[in-house]
Amino acid sequence: MADAAVRLTTLAEELLGAPLPVRIRAWDGSESGPPNAPVLIIRNRRALRRLLWKPGELGLARAWVAGEIDVDGDLYALLERLAGLIWERDTDVKDAVHPVLDPRMRAAARGLVAIAGPWPAPAPPPEEIRRRHGGLHTKRRDKEAISHHYDVGNDFYSLVLGPSMVYSCAYWDAGPGTGGAPDAGSGLEDAQRDKLDLVCRKLALKKGERLLDVGCGWGSMALHAAREYGVRVTGITLSREQAAYARERVAEEGLTDLVDIRVQDYRDVKDGPYDAISSIGMAEHVGSVQYREYADDLYALLKPGGRLLNHQIARRPEKNEDEYRMDDFIDAYVFPDGELAPLGRTVATLEEAGFEARDVESIREHYALTLRRWVANLEKHWDRAVRATSPGRARVWRLYMAASALSFETNRIGVNQILAVRPAEKGASGMPLRARDWR
Incomplete structure (x- = not known):
């Protein structure tokens, strides 16, 4: 067929009941859609079969990871145009592709089936997590989930994250008159160093104190705290690749007497008390069924008067507050079994465990x-990143990071630093009367 794009545009608009917000370039070279809109390239009819079998986000994600769809131009602009179809209207899309009553929609669906070609549905790309062992958030299953995400390869992560090897939100300095944008002279390394130092200052770290860094990653927080504040740090992770990399960094900096990196579940740490605990970008993996145990365990590991800095992504409150699972694409390809809770639920759970929440910063x-x-x-080092892992894995990371950036920008999700204290005798917090002395 020489007019696949025209036919696809017509059928899609019939199913959606609205104009298609992007331009389509099909496998036969044809194009259709708004002339100045971002271009969605459909390289193969298998992409359509994926959408028919898994309408909405997961079907699109599988086609993207497999390289069957792509974008010509700005990925962010394409995702902004598709956001209403992927996230906000996901249920509508599913209903549209499996119509029951509307004859017009049934005819459009049959037309899409005819273009899609022979069944059955293609197998999911190998980058998708397949089997999950045991109950949700058991130690074994959590370790498998962490390995799926973090044991992608240290070389790959170094290309994406840069020399800081910090895989959590940086802390940018806004220049004067920038409207909140970062100073043109500030770079990612500076912003990540500033974030690590902000955490240390919120925890009021002092030389000789003990810090537990839960989910220590590649060791950046542990190294900064030991080097700049003279504290003794225990860093724990479930990723063997992260631990090996972090230990090499510790040895290179001559800090083996201050930093101990372990492959260990937080539930197995028994060598408290600690003066302070940092948990940066780790609690998203804990899950709602385990979150109270997580809070209880960290509370028990702190000495009275000890501080916890919990840095965590939050989802906006929903009608069903028991459903905090990640989106289908992220659950299958990025953070298996990850869950996001609203900020209020997280603060409440920490306080139920005995903590006093003293500061929250969005x-x-x-x-x-x-x-x-x-x-x-990632885009700058694309060829090297692909060689370091796989084309599909690199495409996963490009899509999830770009889509996540838009989610933060549009306030679909947020991220917060919660400073909490285990009260000492008679409720003493040890906090200054005037808040935020770390500024």
């Missing part, structure tokens, strides 16, 4: 800026 816009820098790094 840094949502900072994460959008960070993610855009990571995407730029």
Whole structure:
């Protein structure tokens, strides 16, 4: 067929009941759609079969990871145009592709089936997590989920994250008159160093104290705290690749007497008390069924008067507050079994465990800026990144980071630093009367 794009545009608009917001370029070279809109390239009819079998986000994601669809131009602009179809109207799309009553929609669906070609549905790309062992958030299953995400390869992550090897929201300095945008002279490394130092100052770290860094990643927080504040740090991760990399960094900096990196579940740490605990970008993996245990365990590991800095992504409150699972694409390809809770639920659970919440800082816009820098790094080093992992895995990271940046920018999700204290005798917090002395 020489007019696949025209036919696809017509059928899609019949199913959606609205104009298609992007331009389509089909496998036969034909194009259709708004002339100045972002171009969605459909390289193969298998992409249509994926959408028919898994309408909405997961079908599109599988086609993207497999390289069957692509974008010509700005990925962010394409995702902004498709957001209403992928996220906000996901249920409508599913209903449209499986119509029951409307004859017009049934005819459009039959037309899409005719173009899609022979069944059955293509197998999911190999980058998709397949089997999950045991109950949700058991130690074994959590370790498998962490390995799926973090054991992608340290070389790959170094290309994306840069020399800081910090895989969480940076803390940007806004220049005068920039309207909140980062100073043109500030870079990702500076912003990540500033974030690590902000955490240390909120925790009021002092030389000789003990810090537990839960979910220590590649060791950046542990190294900064030991080097700049002279504290003794225990860093724990479930990723063997992260731990090996972090230990090499510790040895290179001559800090083995201050930093101990372990492959260990937070539920197995028994060598408290600690003066302070940092948990940066780790609690998203804990899950709602385990979150109270997580809070209880960290509370028990702190000495009276000890501080916890919990840095965590939050989802906006929903009608069903028990459903905090990640989107289908992220659950299948990025953070298996990850869950996002509203900020209020997280604060309440920490206080139920005995903590006193002393400060909450939203840094949502900072994460959008960070993610855009990571995407730029990945695109700049694309060929090397593909060699370091796989074409599909690199496409996963490009899509998820770009989509996440837009989610932070549009306030679909947020990220917050919660400073909490385990009260000492008679409720003493040890906090200054005037708040935020770390400024």
